[in-house]
């Protein structure tokens with residue numbers, strides 16, 4: 001009881017001094033006076049990114065112009081970048097392709113999975129999943145003539161699995177609560193029913209170790225924990241066992257077997273390359289690759305250990321404040337975020353941001369705090385918890401200006 005009272009800022013500073021990951025903070029640009037607990041939404045800017053993007057603009061584009069498709073490796077960016085993402089999700093070379101946005105990758109994964117299960121009419125979708133995942137399932141069901149079976153909100157997956165299910169799309173880590181699913185167990189159940197498992201790794205990659213081997217498809221974004229920058233390319237994982245048969249429903253020329261013969265008929269490239277579509281956003285790839293250089297050195301087990309320590313510290317410092325914890329209390333069951341419910345979550349979050357603690361708000365009542373282990377310190381967690389206590393204790397959130405909704409919450 002009252003364990004939080006024995007935690008001091010000096011104690012947190014000592015944890016930072018002993019933190020084997022503390023050097024990574026210097027890799028990032030972090031504004032003074034801000035505790036950034038939004039790395040689960042838009043990761044911080046790596047210091048090396050600006051120079052890398054400037055090089056792509058001034059040298060690759062400005063001087064070398066179109067030759068850069070060959071000389072700067074532009075043409076192969078989806079594959080070379082995918083190969084750099086692969087170790088972060090437990091995949092091997094040639095299994096991950098970068099490109100497009102997460103939403104488009106979901107459509108492509110669903111299209112490929114459904115074509116591999118032509119006689120099964122059902123897509124299983126989680127009503128608690130991120131809305132775009134659900135919307136794309138709805139669009140894919142319409143486009144490919146399938147039906148949707150919903151799970152979540154109390155309906156367990158087991159009740160939805162049957163001989164009529166073609167594919168199941170689930171998030172590994174819940175974007176609202178941070179709850180983690182047991183990937184291996186769920187994948188095994190889905191496959192035992194003869195269906196294909198598609199994992200959304202948006203809140204997993206860079207937050208905790210992922211072992212995607214065994215799954216059929218996976219997709220994810222790179223602008224959250226991976227710090228690729230706003231609008232950074234997404235990625236798709238295609239299991240080796242499906243690579244020969246899986247087809248890209250958006251059969252563009254960058255996924256063609258011989259794009260520079262300019263044949264009228266589409267022929268898929270071998271391997272994951274067929275999941276490319278059209279011209280890649282080269283400047284965004286430059287930013288993403290700058291960040292992936294940092295990730296190449298990172299040990300995901302250390303990331304997880306620090307992530308658990310940070311979220312645990314935040315909960316210990318704040319659970320007496322009378323908020324309802326939406327995140328699992330057992331660290332084994334949570335990702336790298338902590339979410340609290342509060343009926344006035346929106347103005348509370350606005351007041352917090354005003355005081356330099358950046359989290360976000362998800363309707364109807366959720367305050368999300370993301371903990372990016374590469375650049376957050378234990379003292380940041382201590383300061384954030386104190387600020388939250390102050391906003392609630394002094395009811396600073398009651399000010400009118402915090403109640404007016406901005407377009408992006």
Ligand SMILES: *Cc1c(COP(=O)(O)O)cnc(C)c1O
Nearest residue numbers: 101102103130132175200202221
């Ligand atoms: C962030 C996120 C997305 C975002 O999709 P975009 O197409 O990149 O905008 C989709 N799904 C989940 C689960 C997410 O967390």
